[in-house]
Amino acid sequence: MFKKILIANRGEIACRVMRTAHRLGIATVAVYSDADANALHVTMADEAVHIGPAPARESYLCADKVIAAAQRTGAEAIHPGYGFLSENADFCRACAQANIVFIGPPTAAIEAMGSKSAAKTIMAKAQVPLVPGYHGDDQSPALLKQAAEDMGYPVLLKAVAGGGGKGMRQVWSADQFDEELAAAQRESLSSFGNSDMLVEKYLTQPRHVEIQVFCDSHGGGIYLAERDCSVQRRHQKVIEEAPAPNLPASLRVAMGEAAVQAASAIDYCGAGTVEFLLDTDGSFYFMEMNTRLQVEHPVTEMVTGLDLVEWQLRIAAGEPLPLQQAQVQVNGHAFEARIYAEDPAQDFMPATGLLGFLQTPVETDVVRVDTGVRQGDEVSIYYDPMIAKLIVWGENRQQALQRLALALTQYRIAGLTTNIDFLYNLATSAPFQAIELDTGFIERHQTLLLQPPAGDPEEQLGLAALYILLDRERVAQASANQSADPSSPWHSTGGWRMNEPHLQALALTYAGETWLISAEQVRNSSGSSYNLSFESGNRLNVSGQLNGDELSANSDGFKQKLVVAEHDGLFSAYGSSGAFQFATALPDTGEADAGGPGGNPRAPMNGRIVALLAEVGSAVAADAPLLVMEAMKMEYTIRASSAGSVTAFYYQPGELVDGAAELLNFEPEA
Ligand code: ADP
Secondary structure, three states: OOOOEEEEEOOHHHHHHHHHHHHHHOOEEEEHHHOOOOHHHHHHHOOEEOOOOOOHHHHHOOHHHHHHHHHHOOEEEEEEOOOOOOHHHHHHHHHHOOOOOOOOOOOOHHHHHHOOOHHHHHHHHHHOEOEEEEOOOOOOOOHHHHHHHHHOOEEEEEEEEOOOOOOOOEEEEHHHHHHHHHHHHHHHHHOOOOOOEEEEEEEOOOOEEEEEEEEOOOOOOEEEEEEEEEEOOOOEEEEEEEOOOOOOOOHHHHHHHHHHHHHHHHHOOOEEEEEEEEEEOOEEEEEEOOOOOOOHHHHHHHHHHHHHHHHHHHOOOOOOOOOHHHOOOOEEEEEEEEEHHHHHHOOOOOOOOOOOOEEEEOOOEEEEEEOOOOOOOOOOOOOEEEEEEEEEOOOOOOHHHHHHHHHHHEEEOOOOOOOOHHHHHHHHHHHHOOOOOOHHHHHOHHHHHHHHOOOHHHHHHHHHHHHHHHHHHHHHHHHHHOOOOOOOOOHHHOOOOOOOEEEEEEEEEOOOEEEEEEEEEEEEEEEEEEEEEEOOOOOEEEEEEEOOOEEEEEEEEEEEEEEEEEEOOOOEEEOEEEEEEEEEEOOOOOOOEOOOOOOEEOOOOOOEEEEEEOOOEEEEEOOOEEEEEEHHHHHHHEEOOOOOOEEEEOOOOOOEEOOEEEEEEEOOOO
């Protein structure tokens, strides 16, 4: 076995490979760009070598720099992860020339599968079933169009050199063909430097089912069950599961054997994945073979109990396959959800930003988090916006799915937009639970999947208000503790007021609107609580404790724990039934002062002017009442923040005012 390996990658896959290497007693070398100097994968590695600026083209994609790093550190082998150099035949060849083991298949196998059309030719010879289509060398538009017409619309145009869903276009009728062909060719040329196309019959309701294969250098080859990756957006996977549900046993074997046949046809070695489209009638067709470890490999690990990276290392070191086909066992069910910095509502547009707050579910035997980031890290424009993979196991699909939903509520990120709510909607949706799987799933159920998280607004606002009120108490307490006379009544955080209830007005933004809440603090034998009143007239009694960012709340007898994170003025509250966001709208206090640092006093909320208590132009003392207004059936007194005088009132008794409106002009005493 190797003593030291280099991982030519970053992020979660680099960290994941290191976990296994360290468990096996293998030292690890990381490589990093300028953007990743303090990244998790660098911290985890035993050694790390800087290989250039942030853009991947100048760092992670530079074969010579990666090989030089291996030579400098004495690493005997390179694990390429996925993406970057993992399917680059030139890199594989360069490793061999430098006498470094490439932890992956032989160069020839990468080359054979590098072109989608060449791969189809090889597979046709090996009698692996193919999607009907044209994959020839003649690229004249007229011939491509004729091929489309012969097989019948709809068809799919695919970049021969493609990957990641780029250069792929559906064509539904002959009159669209020329336009779509030109677009696909342009996209392919700019992404892959080659505009060759293949034309395939477009299956309208297929499942994406792929087989994990492993071959060794002694002629052995087996398959390690299948994965269903049908839930996709823009032809890219979102949630994967193993095994594929509702797959007849005979079909499972047929697909497994076809996959091993495909691998043998190219003298494969190491970990590979053969992707198939499974049609509604049970026919399956070879789509492509990925000659590397897949992003979604953990679901296979969860159901087989095997470590696929360990297998890769053993096989690359020349060992035979650890198991025979008959010894492979599949136990239970596993899901992987890809957590992305992206906005599902904006057609899954990638997002960037700082992970201002990050809390992940606790890892157990049945919950696994593969990630390469920590709180405070940045999701930058330079790399893939995947933040993490959340993987769960259950005795059956239903249990695993329930665990996935719960773990998603425990995955808490603030600071940038993520797809977590979308994934939660997906995991809890009736059609996904009912195994209505095909590659059109997300598009078909878009409205259902994009709906905002459920939750009673007033219930959630009650929790938000409680948090703000307890936080104010905490701040007041802290300043009291610092003062010379902590027992001074001026620092009291209790609700005591002479002859009047202690009322506070809150204005919170929530779900895109401003909500006004009045809070009356009441003291009782077990501490204090707040009676909240909403504009609807509804009331809610809330109490609780705030410990760091953990809020233990009791609203009308319903107790729950939440974590509240603040980032850039936006609060995110995470509870067992999902997350919600809120912010304090200005102004946020009902005890508005005249002329504070913010200038003239403003209405704390929408309301009506009741009385003007000062005479225009006359001197008043600090704290003198100036104006009374009424909102939500309660009165608020606006007082002078210092000695001075009112030079104008902007409203008369009986008039309505909007929240935040300036009420009067106040001149403090010089
Ligand atoms: P890429 O390498 O760009 O990821 P693939 O060939 O792996 O492209 O295909 C990606 C996805 O595109 C598949 O999972 C499937 O959803 C869809 N797809 C590919 N070929 C077809 C086809 N002939 N009919 C219908 N959908 C297809």
